[in-house]
Amino acid sequence: MNTTDRKARKKSRITPDLRVNLGGIILNNPITVASGTFGYGMEYEPFMDIASLGAVIVKGTTLEPRAGNPPPRICETPSGMLNAIGLENPGVKAFINQHLPVLRSRKTTVIVNIAGNTVEEYAELARTLDGQSGIAGLELNISCPNVKQGGLQFGTDPVMVQELVAAVKSQTSLPVMAKLSPNVTDIVAIARAAERGGADCLSLINTLLGMAIDIENRKPFLANTFGGLSGPAIKPVALRMVYQVASEVPLPIMGMGGITDTRDVIEFLMAGATAVSIGTANFVNPLVTQEVLAGLRDYMEQNQITSVQELIGAALPQGLPKKGSAELT
Amino acid sequence: MPSVEKALVIRHREIVPYYYELEFIAPSIAQEVLPGQFVNIRVSNSLDPLLRRPFSIYNVDKKLGSITVFYKVVGRGTELLSLMPIQKRLDVMGPLGRPFSIPGNINRAYLIGGGVGIAPLVYLARVLTDSDIKVKVLMGASTAGFICGRDMFDQLGVNYLISTDDGSEGLKGKVTDLFEQQLFLQDCDYIYACGPEPMLAKITRLALDNGIDGEISLEGRMACGVGACLGCSHPVLKDGNRSYAKICSDGPVFRIGEMLLHNGDVR
Incomplete structure (x- = not known):
């Protein structure tokens, strides 16, 4: 493109198309909020119109109400935090x-x-x-590190993942998204198992298992001993896993892990995520989703990108596997 | 309704070693904030430390649109905050949490504060005095130099009694001893207390034993401040069953006897 072309294009204002299709879940934009970091949406309503978000992924819901773990449940760590909430929720009926x-x-x-x-x-x-x-879709929490049964023990075994996803798929007409744990040797193997089970899309990553020790009292800081690490500290790990899975598995991905600004969002999209979830950053800045949504729009306008599809998987050398799994239908 | 404001710091000084008074302009928050509520402050623009820090409200100037917080440097977050120069902008979120209530039938209230727990009681004393409720403040500190809020109570013309761990001023002992000592006067029909958990546990027991109703304000580590993350949950007795309440949004103010308190003789 010569300079006159570039000038001409710069003058023509575009309206970027932010819509994405996440395995049958149509989102108005790729910015969503991660489960467990946004309650049921109302908590953040003073700060924004929550309908402006691509989606709200609500707090992990179980059949019966759960009280959760005893405190302390959270601990700040360098550029991150550990949590061991233990799936406190009022149960599916109350939801x-x-x-x-x-x-x-x-x-x-x-x-x-x-x-x-x-x-x-x-x-x-x-x-x-x-x-x-x-309800637009279900996210299967097969990766919660903070409960004794279920959760992580499902998410680390490919056979169990396939069986679980298939069992859920047989009971619902809703698109099903499997949330993968980073606490595995080979996340691609787990992603493939979810695909075999019939998952419509994947979300990754859940938190990284970690801990902190209270040196005054010589014991683990969290009452649950271990907790899930989240926040900017885990972003490079999350980005790598999204990139790996996106390179190998032809399912749309909801990418997450330490996203705090527009640049992070674009990195995840380029690594192959069709949409992203903001989690811990909501605690730091309740306006972060609105800021990155505006930031993404600005970036696309400035770079003459008409559709967010152009960014998805842009950094993958081979592009997304098989057919463009993120196309609007 | 809470909001986020880029608040201009207009006053920030160390009163005694480690204890700071910080005043900033945050008009929307100042208009709305009630005694017992708190603000969540980002202590730096970097991502480390990551989380905001909660601070109770020490004073409000609605005309100026300013809020004053009083805090003690206890860790990295408050240490970084203590370096914040005036004329800089501070990222403040608030007002958050459930405020102290002011029941219509109370006439004489005790305000009981331990250490930096006296901070939210200063603003409360002002509001109660404006409502013609007679206020007596009981405040405890490790030593006389660390007693805060005295000048503010003097301005309001509010009576206060002091206890110090080392006996350098007032009663030698804890503020709970001071409360116990005052009980025979029977000049109190409601209490408001803020301080460390064992202190609140003892105050709760004394209040319940003497048939006095009231409210306590709890502290806790929190992440979101709005009830979304469930990180600050504190044990509570609900219909005889143990469950959890969120300090940030169900509290930080709770009814006396509602919470299960550490070191406390739980009812």
Whole structure:
């Protein structure tokens, strides 16, 4: 392109198309909020119109109410934090009766994160949520490091992952997104297992298992001993895993892990994520999602990028595997 | 409704070693904030330390649109904050949390503060005095030099009694001893307390034993400040069952006897 062309193009203002298709979940833009960091949306309503988000992924929901772990539950670490909340939530019935109607009234795209102790519990959760209006998709929490049963123990075994995803798929017509744990040797193997089970898309990464020690009292700082590390400290690890999975597995990816600004968002998209989730950064700056949404728009306008599709997987040498898994249908 | 403001720092000084008074202009927050609520402050623009730090409200100047917080340097976050020069902008989020309530039927209130826990009671004393409620402040510190808020209580014309661990001023002992000593006067029908958890546990027991109602304000490590992360959960007795309440959004102010307190004789 010569300089006159460039000047001419710069003058023509474009309206970037931010819509993405995450395995059947249509998002108005690729900026979403990660489960467990945004409550049920209302907590952040004073700061924004939550319908402006690509989606709200609500707090991990179980069949029965859960009290969660005893305190201390969180610990700040360099550029990050550990948490061991233990899936405190009011249970799926309370979610359907109390929280879902509010979210529906706000016209927010809702993805429900579900967690159970057994394959049957996941299947029952999927069945229970299936007929409910106002849900765009399910995220399978097969990677929570902070509960004794289920969670991580499912997410680290490819056979279990496939079985679990298949069991959930058989009970729901909703798109299913499997949330992968970084606490594995080969995340691509787990991603492939989810694909074999019929997952429509993947989300990664969940938190990295870590700990801190209270040196005054000579004991683990968190009551749960271990917790999940999140925040900017884990971003390079998360980005690497998104890149690896996107290179090998033809499923759309919701990328997350330490995203705090527009640059991070673009990095994840270029690594092959179709959409991204902001998590811990919401705590630091409640306006972060609005800022990166505006930032992404500006970046696309300045660089004459008409559709966010042009960014997805842009840094992958071979591009996205098989057919463009992120195309709008 | 909470908001985020880039607040101009107009006053920041060390009162006694490690204890700071910080005043900044945050008009929206100042208009709304009630005693007992708090603000979440970013102590630096970098991502380390990552999380905001919660501070109770020491004083508010609604005309000027300013808020004053009083804090003690206890770790890296407050140490960094203590270096914040005046005329700089501070990222402040608030007002957050459940405020102290002011029941219509109270006439004489005790305000009981331990250490830096006296901070939110200063603003409360002003509001109670404006509502014609008679206030007596009981405040405890390790030593006389660390007693804070005295000048403010003098300005308000509020009575205060002091206890110090080393006996350098007032009663030698804890502020809980001071409370116990005052009980025979029966000149109090409501209490407001803020301080370390063992102190609140003892105050709770004394208040319940003497049939006095009131409220306590708890401290806790928190991340979001708005009830989303569930990181600051504190044990509570609800219908006889143990569950958790969020200090940031269910509190930080709780009814006396509502919380399960460490070192406390729990009811």
